[in-house]
Amino acid sequence: MPFVPVLSARAMRFDLITLFPEMFAAVRDQGVSGRAHARGIWSLVTWNPRDFTTDVHRTVDDRPYGGGPGMVMLAEPLSQAVEAARAARLQAGADTPEAPAPVVLLSPAGRTHDQAGARRWADGTGAILICGRYEGIDQRFIDRCVDEEVSLGDFVLSGGELGAMVLMDSVVRLLPGVLHDAESAVQDSFNPALDGLLDSPHYTRPEVWRGDPVPEPLLSGHHARIAAWRREQSLALTAARRPELIERARAAGRLDGSDERVLEQAGRDSKPGGKG
Numbered sequence: 001m002p003f004v005p006v007l008s009a010r011a012m013r014f015d016l017i018t019l020f021p022e023m024f025a026a027v028r029d030q031g032v033s034g035r036a037h038a039r040g041i042w043s044l045v046t047w048n049p050r051d052f053t054t055d056v057h058r059t060v061d062d063r064p065y066g067g068g069p070g071m072v073m074l075a076e077p078l079s080q081a082v083e084a085a086r087a088a089r090l091q092a093g094a095d096t097p098e099a100p101a102p103v104v105l106l107s108p109a110g111r112t113h114d115q116a117g118a119r120r121w122a123d124g125t126g127a128i129l130i131c132g133r134y135e136g137i138d139q140r141f142i143d144r145c146v147d148e149e150v151s152l153g154d155f156v157l158s159g160g161e162l163g164a165m166v167l168m169d170s171v172v173r174l175l176p177g178v179l180h181d182a183e184s185a186v187q188d189s190f191n192p193a194l195d196g197l198l199d200s201p202h203y204t205r206p207e208v209w210r211g212d213p214v215p216e217p218l219l220s221g222h223h224a225r226i227a228a229w230r231r232e233q234s235l236a237l238t239a240a241r242r243p244e245l246i247e248r249a250r251a252a253g254r255l256d257g258s259d260e261r262v263l264e265q266a267g268r269d270s271k272p273g274g275k276g
Helices: 021-029 031-038 075-092 115-122 139-145 161-172 223-241 243-251 257-270
Strands: 012-017 042-047 103-112 126-130 148-151
Touching (some): 021 042, 031 042, 031 161, 042 075, 075 126, 103 161, 126 161
Parallel strands (some): 012 042, 103 126
C-alpha cells in the first residue's frame, strides 16, 4: 500500500497509475510543487499496475490483436489499480461517492492542456491520472474507466509520466498559498489578467549587462508608464510569436483602441524598411 501523507481538509490529491512511480519524485520533492507537497497543500500517491497482476512475471502487457509493432497494456491490472485508487481516495476523504475524482488518460488523442485547463483543475480536488506505456492501452479499459483524455500537444512521448508531471505542476502552482507572491500566477502568460496574451519580457540586476541596459521605462518608477510598456511588449511579442492569441483576444473584445494602435505600429516595424 502506498504512503499517503496527512493532508489539510482542502488539500488536492493526485493518484498516478504508473509503471515508474520513482519518476514522480521530481514534482513531489523539488521546487515550488515540492514545498507545497511538504506543507500538505497537495498530495501525490502512486499505484503500480504490476502490483495488481497474478502471474509470476507480473505481466502488464501483451501482443496486439491483429498484429503490428509494440505491445499493448492489459486492461485488468489498470482497472484494478483505478479501483484501489478510488477506494483509497474515499477512505482519505479526498472524494465522496457522489463526486468521485475523474480518471484522466495522458494521450495524444486527448484535448490539449492549456492555462484555462490548469485553472479548471485547480478548482477541483485532483484526479486519477493514467500514465500509459508501450504501443498503447487496451481500448476496453479506456471505454470503461477513463473519463477524460489530455494531451500536451502534437507529439509523442515514451509514456504518460512526463505529461502527468507537467499537468500537475501547472495546476499546483495555481493553488492558494503555493507561490510566495500570488501576483506571480496572475502575470503568467495566457492568464486572463493578460487577456490571454504572452507575458512581457523581464529584467533584473545589473542595470547594464554586457553593454545592454534595462529598458528605460522599467527604471522610471512611474507605475502607469511601466504598465503601458509591459502591455505594449506583451502585444508585440504575442503578435510576432502567437498571432492566433491576438485574434482570440480581439474576437473576445479584450483589445481596445490603444492596443490596436500598438499592434498596427508593431506590424509596420516588422516589415522590410520598418523600424531599425
